[in-house]
Amino acid sequence: MATHKLLLLPGDGIGPEVMGEVKRLIDWINAAGIARFETEQGLVGGSAYDAHKVSISEGDMAKATAADAVIFGAVGGPKWDSVPYEVRPEAGLLRLRKDLGLFANLRPAVCYPALAEASSLKREIVEGLDIMIVRELTGGVYFGEPKTITDLGNGQKRAIDTQVYDTYEIERIARVAFDLARKRRNKLTSMEKRNVMKSGVLWNEVVTQVHAREYKDVTLEHQLADSGGMNLVKAPKQFDVIVTDNLFGDMLSDIAAMLTGSLGMLPSASLGEIDAKTKKRRSLFEPVHGSAPDIAGKGLANPIAMISSFAMALRYSFDMGALADKIEAAIAAVLASGLRTADIKSEGTSAASTTQMGDAILKEL
Amino acid sequence: MATHKLLLLPGDGIGPEVMGEVKRLIDWINAAGIARFETEQGLVGGSAYDAHKVSISEGDMAKATAADAVIFGAVGGPKWDSVPYEVRPEAGLLRLRKDLGLFANLRPAVCYPALAEASSLKREIVEGLDIMIVRELTGGVYFGEPKTITDLGNGQKRAIDTQVYDTYEIERIARVAFDLARKRRNKLTSMEKRNVMKSGVLWNEVVTQVHAREYKDVTLEHQLADSGGMNLVKAPKQFDVIVTDNLFGDMLSDIAAMLTGSLGMLPSASLGEIDAKTKKRRSLFEPVHGSAPDIAGKGLANPIAMISSFAMALRYSFDMGALADKIEAAIAAVLASGLRTADIKSEGTSAASTTQMGDAILKEL
């Protein structure tokens, strides 16, 4: 049996707690002889800053590069609100994405029937929702240069951020999205602001070309990102897969997540290119929720997003789709049984702790 | 009595129909001797392209500059989807905003009780919602240079858009927002992505300084634009006034609009700086909805957003707040009486036409 190397980066806030449940799941998989995972652990975000005055150390970057997959918790918190910009907690995550070449961010937004009530939207609008947002993750305004603040004198400063996209960056993310659509309901919606942004014009053009050349069997539709956002709120079930740039993807995937009523449930995968020789790709898996410093250390956090991020790792990095399906079924079964952490429970009912939720999922497996 | 000069730019799609109802309202105001409005009319968007191969003619730009206020309908439609980028319908609107210096875009999102049911959100989440989004409108990625597509050879192109903000641009929009908050519930939420964008860092810094220097009596809060978007969907009533940049404002104000369940109801005002001598400011008023080409020419469009945009003109450009209040009360009364255009009617009921809705509001006045 091949050994798979994982780097665990729990990060800050509730990160370590929810990662704890993934560790127990890994131990169970190893003990059951289903696969062999070897784990290392590192620091990222505020915890790396506290230890080394950086948002991630060179040593941990090297481990991330060597690992078959990185499992990431969450970063940030008020404690580090005024550290220098270069070493703010988020910088660690952004460096991992960029240096590992993780250009494709997959964010499923699924509304579990048992939780539809938790949404701020009407049940009939979100029940059964199952969309996949494919966000470009290593380009756009996140990394484009110049990215500066200049002092102009007279109390005036000028801040500049630059959105840059090259044809090949749009092509490769479009292919990831079209491939996913083929395995789902065969529909892709591309979102940009071509009426205002040149990057939107190029985005639209390239996605249209990739479609015409390679994916004529998939239905392609274009929406402006602002009306796309409105349509997400109005009638989200019209979508199957959505592909969009880094910044629009940040906004739109968070909104899609909120529709489901349960941020604590949603995983994400960030994938690099497939190596022509080894057929492997770099990858990182993280929950969509943040570090929730207000509830950190209290055993209240919902570990489901973290556990299902690990399920995505099994599916996308280790070709263990069947085990991933099993874990997802176990989560659904535990929810159907009525167990709830504080974030998803209804008023007046009692809440399970992080560990109790982890226990229940393990037991179901 | 002073004569006020208006330039009416109905634009495309349903623009002319909804503008028709504003014309009747103006005639009524003139006839009743309440004020004296002199109107001119021009072309913008696709209709300007059809007539002159531009998105707005120099003649109409001159009229807009000379007018006391511009009343704008809507632009765009599939007919003009493949006209050259420089003369696409939206370019006319963007030029008006930029050349008239309309840096402050006010977008109220109000949920009329009679219409709360039309929202995709649960009634208790949106009923009574009343927020004001203040969007910076002449800066950021909309107008920053370079804004180019370059051919790199080998089938590769590179698209660049540039987000630029100077201190003074952030200061003046912050002041508009703080002033509005003072007249409302005294709370301002500023949204940016300071964890990723340098313009977000400067935005945050400048808003904080303006607050400390001039508006300590207003409660100021900062949210990252992505979590701000989530909070808008989850619990929008936490907000009073939101201030944000041009692109985030585009996304967030559309989402806020959608929460109310009635895009056809929402007006907007775009304001320039107050001239130190004349105490006047340039201004443009437009509905938040688009040109809705699918229903254009059928008499189905809801004229309320257009009429209440005109009410905003009365309030912000002509110091006729009392008349604006009256018009808004007339709209609310007509809605309470049960009259509905097709976009807001519930299933099985019959719909009023554009003119019937205009009639009812005039009658109420």
Ligand SMILES: CC(C)[C@H](C(=O)O)[C@@H](O)C(=O)O
């Ligand atoms: C933490 C932050 C830098 C990050 C982003 O903006 O990409 C987060 O919001 C996300 O969506 O993963």
Ligand SMILES: CC(C)[C@H](C(=O)O)[C@@H](O)C(=O)O
């Ligand atoms: C028509 C378009 C250029 C415009 C914008 O992006 O600003 C519109 O979406 C708006 O919000 O007024």
